[in-house]
Amino acid sequence: MGNTYVTDRKYIHRLQSKNAVSEEVLIVTSYDYFLQKYDLAALLKKYREIILIPHSDNDDYLLNHTVRPLLDRFEKIHLVTNPQYDRRNRVIYELVVRKNKSIRITTVYDFCERDLKKVYIPDDVTEINPNLLTIPTFGRRVRYPKKIIDVTISIILFLLTFPIWILSYFRIKFESPGPVFYYQERVGMNNRNFNCIKFRSMRVDAEQNGASFSKKNDSRIFSYGSFMRLTRIDELPQIINIFRRDLSLIGPRPERPVFTETFDEIIPYYNMRHNIKPGITGYAQVMYSYGAGVYDARHKLMYDLYYIKNWTLALELKIILLTAVVIFGKKGR
Template structure:
């Protein structure tokens, strides 16, 4: 059972649906950092998941009474809290439960990284995760490994994909007469401007009203353009960017400056993703479904930061494998 407490709920007065002698996860100060994929992971371990938003978390007495009732039913409870809001626990909350063997506490940053394999990023621009503030970027070893992978895969993919280049050029020409390639300014490593090459998948007048996010049912995308996006064929020309050293095979998605400026105003740590080269594919792309806007940018950032912080060859191989799987099964954008 997953319960999200809203202000109008009388949730503290009823435990209907909460099973006895079960594993219970309570997330205090919940600010919607969990997505459907995360819930699937958590439901494999916890029979009951209770999400209590920040405003309701401040009700110390109600929270304490509610947890006592859960304990009385023999439940083993894990409480996730945000250290920034620790004052909402109060001395009473800590004192009452500190030595109870049925209760364990875990800070939200450690919870996200250990359980959900992503770095916690608050939805409050004024709240900063100290683990990210002190983030160590790629050392010389991963840079050499990634550069080698980029060159080997870049050349191999370029050679074997030549038939797709020809087919794509022909289909674009007949379905949407105009340029075959689309060149767009994106932000690369250390906030440098790069020109990214792609097969054009939208009408030539797609942005006559200014820059805007695309979506799954975007009517600006012509039929073969949808196929290219789903299979990532439209990304093939970015192999030139890889060989030029501007992009990596795996890394944060290169974003447009106009969107980055908005994201940096509202999402803590957003600029940290520019400490490494952006990539054609990445951890965020394979872990999070397609989406656009602040909410989705925040979720994707959590995965990008986890990738930077926890990079290893196994993680790189996993992303490459899942990217290939996405292309073959057409589960891309």
């Protein structure tokens, strides 16, 4: 049988699976935004059931009348705790131990990194993730192999795609008179601004009313521009930025200053993504679907910080392969 979604009144959200490899139940004490469909689908292969406990103004009723009956059904429980809900954690722990059941406890910070391969970014700006008290910049051990990968792949990519550069030049000129290349100010490493070079995919007057996020089915994009975005052809001129040392092949996508200023104010730890060079593609780009705005920026940051904090050569190569899948699968973001 497949996965089923069940809602108990308005309080508890339960995800059930009969295909799980264990009889363990996963309980998350705060029904938080960090669990996406992709995450839940992966977790349901491991856990028999997932119980998500949302915010409630009546925790006593919630825990004693709604959660307690569910605990009777399981012998092995994995409790993912958020320190913001310390009382909830203690009540659930006491309910489990009192019934002499097996329980293991993981903080949401460790759970995200170990099980979901991303870093937990609090929704509340006052909440502190202890795993992010320090985050590294890339030392020589990382910079040198990245530089070799950047230069080698960029040269190969330029030579292989040179005919596409020529084709794109004439198609853009034919469909939308104006400059072929588009120069846009972006924020790079150490908050230094640079001009990001792309093939122009929008009309020349696309931002006459001010900067705004691009979106799916954007009316400002001409026909070949839409194709370029879908296949990432519009990103090819950023190879020049790599040679200029503005960009790396892999890293957090550079954002525009007007948006970065906003994100810095309302998204905890956002500025940490500027500890390293931004990239043409990145872990967030291949792991998170198309999106724009604060909500999506927060989710992408979870993956960007995981990449910075847990860089390995294997992760670098994985992102390159997943980028190729995105491009050839025409799943452009």
